[in-house]
Amino acid sequence: MSVSAFNHRWASVILEALARHGVRHVCIAPGSRSTPLTLAAAAHAHFICHTHFDERGLGHLALGLAKGAGERVAVIVTSGTAVANLYPAVIEAGLSGERLIMLTADRPLESIDCGANQAISQPGIFSSHVTDALNLPTPTSTIAARWLVSAIDDLIARQTHGAVHINCPFAEPLYGESDEEDAAWSDALGDWWQNSKPWLQQSVHFQPPLLHDWESGCQRRGVVIAGCLSVHEGKQVAQWAATLGWPLLSDVQSHSGQPLACADLWLANPKAQSSLQRAELVVQFGSRLTSKRLLQWLSSCQVTEYWLIEDRAGRLDPAHHRGRRIVSPIGPWLSQHPALARPPWAESLASLSSMAKSCVEQRLATQFGEAQVASRIVELLPPHGQLFLGNSLVVRMVDAFAQLPVEYPVFANRGASGIDGLLATAAGVERACCRPTLVLLGDLSALYDLNSLALLRQSSAPMVILLVNNQGGQIFSLLPTPLATRQRFYCMPQQVDFRHAAAAFGLQYASPESWYALLHDVTQRWKLGGVTLIELKVAPTAGGEALTQLLQQVSEL
CATH class of the missing domain: 3.40.50.970 (Thiamin diphosphate (ThDP)-binding fold, Pyr/PP domains)
Structure with a gap:
């Protein structure tokens, strides 16, 4: 059996498995050790392949593709420092939620820690900045193809946000003609090759939690914070806040239209701070706020309750408020908690926002x-x-x-x-x-x-x-x-x-x-x-x- 041919067959199964999870974009940097993965991606009719000579830039290219498409994006790099150059993109994806799949080629185990060229310890290299990792063995026909596809399916099924790392050792030779000697290994997957579904299909049925005290909650004087939201979520949150008569303090990435514009300026005004002191409840949708003044107000505000709603787990509240951390998609949560029409309770903020905007226009x-x-x-x-x-x-x-x-x-x-x-x-x-x-x-x-x-x-x-x-x-x-x-x-x-x-x-x-x-x-x-x-x-x-x-x-x- 040809080592190079089996390497390619093994890599083809990996890439095919990723295609079953919606991967369309594959970002590839040049390298010899990653040849089996590169050739498998290039040969796959489903993929759009992107190339770049700089792995740090390549990782961020993948990050941008994941942001724009809202899909998983795969990255292929060779071994050694090429892997380390992906670190900044992995960190950013872990914090902002884009789903990246880092496929890093590696030397086989016997080449590590013995002075072999371009060989570093790669398993665990991304530490806690990836949500999960899979360290594959060197390709061998003694491991069934169904193990490989199910291991990848299990890893990807658990990826709700952030990057995952699949480390892929390949033994030499890496180049050679394909042959059919090892076809039985991949043919054992049967009609999987003819359909488009993962080998191991896992599903999570997630229902947003219904707050039974919402009817009384929406009677309070509330403030809505809009962090980083999708285009549709931003509009929904703005309409929801307007119906409730609650002021909306929104981030530049909120897509809400920022009805109270220039908040980073007028939040420093004592009149605004006095008005907002009357708030009883803060409901924040999305995280990662830009405004320094908004973060300062959130840190100092004294409200009865603080709720943060986002579909990613984690605290995401640097002020560590006492309240509720609700892990839920925002659209369904808003549908389950409809706004009750009420008159605005902090009308002076609209006037301050308008005056702040006029100051900006006149000054600049x-x-x-x-x-x-x-x-x-x-x-x-x-x-x-x-x-x-x-x-x-x-x-x-x-x-x-x-x-x-x-x-x-x-x-x-x-x-x-x-x-x-x-x-x-x-x-x-x-x-x-x-x-x-x-x-x-x-x-x-x-x-x-x-x-x-x-x-x-x-x-x-x-x-x-x-x-x-x-x-x-x-x-x-x-x-x-x-x-x-x-x-x-x-x-x-x-x-x-x-x-x-x-x-x-x-x-x-x-x-x-x-x-x-x-x-x-x-x-x-x-x-x-x-x-x-x-x-x-x-x-x-x-x-x-x-x-x-x-x-x-x-x-x-």
Whole structure:
């Protein structure tokens, strides 16, 4: 029996098993040890294969595909440090919930800890950041194919959120002609090859818990918090809160329309804090909140009860409230707990929100820069498109200054909130959704993931990367550290002209110097198509200063 041929047959069973669980996208990095998996994926008619030479970017590409498609996405890499480069994407998926399947090729056991090339200890490498792991044996016909498929089915059936790790050792030789000597091994699976169902079919029937005291609960003065929600959930939550007459404090990723816009500003106002002190119940849907002021209010609020509803398990409440942690899909839970129409009890918040929005518009009307762009981001959005937000100062300013349309798709990496892999994640989102995509991120984020500009050359819809070049990590300009120390060790100013990066990767480029020039450039890109990197060269500290000054102004209204 040919070792290389059986390796391929073994890998083909693995990939076929994953296809039965809805995997369509497979992200592949080059490598020799992973050849059986790569060839099996390439030969499978069901898969859309994506490639990238950088495993860190590849992991984030998969993360973006999983975000956009709402499906499991598989990743194939070779052994050694290639595996370790997946770590940031695994961590982010574990916190934000995207379902990734990491297929890591490995040396057989006899090659580990003996000085063999590119051989590291891979089982357990992702620790608690994966939800589950399966360390496969080196392929052998003495292990029945039904064991392999049932082991994979069992692992995937338990994957409700986050990444799983399947470590796949392969012995050499890895290359050779296929043969039929070992066909009986896989043929033993019978008509499984002709249907589309998993070998081991497991089902979990989940019914959202009915709160029997809801009728009395909805009579209280409540506050609704909308965290990271799906497009449909955001609209449902907004309608539910409006019917109840409860104020809705919503995150930039809530898709709720943010009816009380600029909450990150007006929550610092003593009048808002006084009004919200009357609240008796907080009901939060989704987690991962961006606003610092909202998190501070949640930490200090004194309410009778706090409920957090999300379909993922875990506390997800950094303030550790006494209350109820309800693990349930949000849509069905809302249906089981209909809103009882009541008049608003905190009407002053709407007035504060309106005044805060007016302050933002007046303060930033003539000041071209990242703060103005964040406040007017809606004017740049492509019709029937989507928005991807970077981290650090950019996402905070959009959350504080903008009011995004209800149900307009917004994506971000707000699990670990790192700046790694943002361009690659945006590329994955675009590929999954095939919609015009606006990406807004900072210069250090772009530099950190510059390799992933290579992924954007394959964009199927118009794409604009709006890159704010404020000379370094200016979110750190808000820190009360000595200026010289802050510049050297935190902001780290750089002198990079991204025109050359765009040219290196074959992207279109523009660098407008006014709001109207920017609006024209972006509008034209939606019409002409392609991928354009638009660099906004702005004053280093202007964005942070605008946020600080508006916080002060709104707090004194």
